[in-house]
Amino acid sequence: MQPVTFEDVQAARQRIGDAIVLTPCAKSPALSEIADCELYCKLEYLQRTGSFKERGAANALTLLAEVGGKPGVVAASAGNHALALAYHGKRLGLPVTVVMPRFAPLIKAATCQRLGANVIKFGESFAEARQHADRLTTEQGLIYVHGYDDPAVIAGQGTLGIELHEQLPELDAVVIPIGGGGLIAGVAVALKALRPDVTIIGVEPERMPCYSKALEHGEPCMIDPVPSLADGLAVGRVGERAFLTARPHVDRVVQVSEAELALAILRLLELEKAVVEGAGAASLAAVLAGKLPELAGKRVALPLCGGNIDPLVLRRVIEHGLAVDHRLCRFTVTISDRPGGLAKLTRLIADADASIQEVRHDRIFAGPEVTNVQVDVVIETRDADHAEAVRTALKAEGLLH
The missing domain is CATH 3.40.50.1100 (Rossmann fold)
Structure with a gap:
């Protein structure tokens, strides 16, 4: 090699x-x-x-088209290599078959089909998809185009x-x-x-x-x-x-x-x-x-x-990126289940210049004190310092421990 x-x-x-x-x-x-x-x-x-991936696919398929690539090519791919082969295969008049693992993104499989490729979903891993593609090279005389080697x-x-x-x-x-x-x-x-x-x-x-x-x-x-x-x-x-x-x-x-x-x-x-x-x-x-x-x-x-x-x-x-960036924060507080309890919580959050995204009450697992309720809150903050300032304000009022 x-x-x-x-x-x-x-x-x-x-x-x-x-x-x-x-x-x-x-x-x-x-x-x-x-x-x-x-x-x-x-x-x-x-x-x-x-x-x-189009760069490699265009080069490989152009070479095959020059020497005659019938009956076509096959590859195992979870997405981008398959898309590139489908597009340039259609452009060059070469039939393309792509074998995707079953977990491959639906949008990529649908796009490959729209570009004219024969899409086969097979296997629970890339290795299983590759094995099936290898069988097709033998059974149908297709040419395998490796996605990165x-x-x-x-x-x-x-x-x-x-x-x-x-x-x-x-x-x-x-x-x-x-x-x-x-x-x-x-x-x-x-x-x-x-x-x-x-x-x-x-x-x-x-x-x-x-x-x-x-x-x-x-x-x-x-x-x-x-x-x-x-x-x-x-x-x-x-x-x-x-x-x-x-x-x-x-x-x-x-x-x-x-x-x-x-x-x-x-x-x-x-x-x-x-x-x-x-x-x-x-x-x-x-x-x-x-x-x-x-x-x-x-x-x-x-x-x-x-x-x-x-x-x-x-x-x-x-959403996960916002959480990693401390711009979405989730915490659980205990508030009074009587009128005004939730209003006090929302007022504290608003006074801290944070925005409430989600509120969920939990009365079943809040404990034996029937006058209290647990509330799961998701808020939007500017950064980690802002999120910590909100927590400090809630702790000062005894709502967060």
């Missing part, structure tokens, strides 16, 4: 041409202020199907690195999400060839540190899949070719928690007006969590890799 080279990436750039979007990479003043460095967001969620796919993802160099020639560092490793492998090869002193940093979810485990063992190894907000990164095993290609060029790898991912999604939504999925927000999560202090004052690029987040998941993430 040979690593992907810079020449492969250059050829991919010429091959895919206008088939993908040259996405903007502008400085974010708001994010730069809170991160203490110059942050530039590469808006990959503006690709036609909402993620960087195919050399043409890796080379296609590397075109993002060439664009970063052209858009930010003075770039100091780039922070890249890692799942299977295809993106960081391609981008690292390209950037290190064009500017060897640029720092390449990888970010992976704490729940699925596939690349870090590969570093520990010296080779890719399987870890038990665990659900993550960054579902696009939770692949279980980094690709062999991706690891071989990336390892000499990646300078550092850090992990981020689920709470940090949720907060990064919220920050992008509020400050950049950008809807980004968990995997796409991982690079910002690492910066905001203070895990990369060496980047202070430097020019840093963040590829916002994808925006295909389920609307229902987004709603929960926003």
Whole structure:
């Protein structure tokens, strides 16, 4: 097995041409202020199907179309790779079959079908979906296109690195999400060839540190899949070719928690007006969590890799992010169950400049004192200090212990 080279990436750039979007990479003043460095967001969620995966898919399918790709291609994917194959397969006239685990987001499966792909839901894990896709390659003579370990796919993802160099020639560092490793492998090869002193940093979810485990063992190894907000990164095993290609060029790898991912999604939504999925927000999560202090004052690029987040998941993430940010707080108080008891509580909260979001009475489990009632309250506050001020006011009145 040979690593992907810079020449492969250059050829991919010429091959895919206008088939993908040259996405903007502008400085974010708001994010730069809170991160203490110059942050530039590469808006990959503006690709036609909402993620960087189009680069690799376009390159791989164009190569197959040139040599005749009938009866078509197949891939196992939880979403973005499938979307990219469906779109570019339709554009190039290649039949596409995608096998998705049963837990794959409904919106991604529906979009793949709308783009003309044959969507098969199979298995409770990515590994089971992959096994079924492998059977289809044998039974139907389809060509398997790996989402992050195919050399043409890796080379296609590397075109993002060439664009970063052209858009930010003075770039100091780039922070890249890692799942299977295809993106960081391609981008690292390209950037290190064009500017060897640029720092390449990888970010992976704490729940699925596939690349870090590969570093520990010296080779890719399987870890038990665990659900993550960054579902696009939770692949279980980094690709062999991706690891071989990336390892000499990646300078550092850090992990981020689920709470940090949720907060990064919220920050992008509020400050950049950008809807980004968990995997796409991982690079910002690492910066905001203070895990990369060496980047202070430097020019840093963040590829916002994808925006295909389920609307229902987004709603929960926003609420969780607000809780992590101490802007939604929940507490239980004991008040009088007689007239005026609830009014006293709401007046105290209003006097503290907080806003009540939800109130729920609990008389059944409030204890034997029939004149009292427990009330669960969710309030909106400005920050942690404001939330603590509300708690202090309630404690002073004996409502909160």
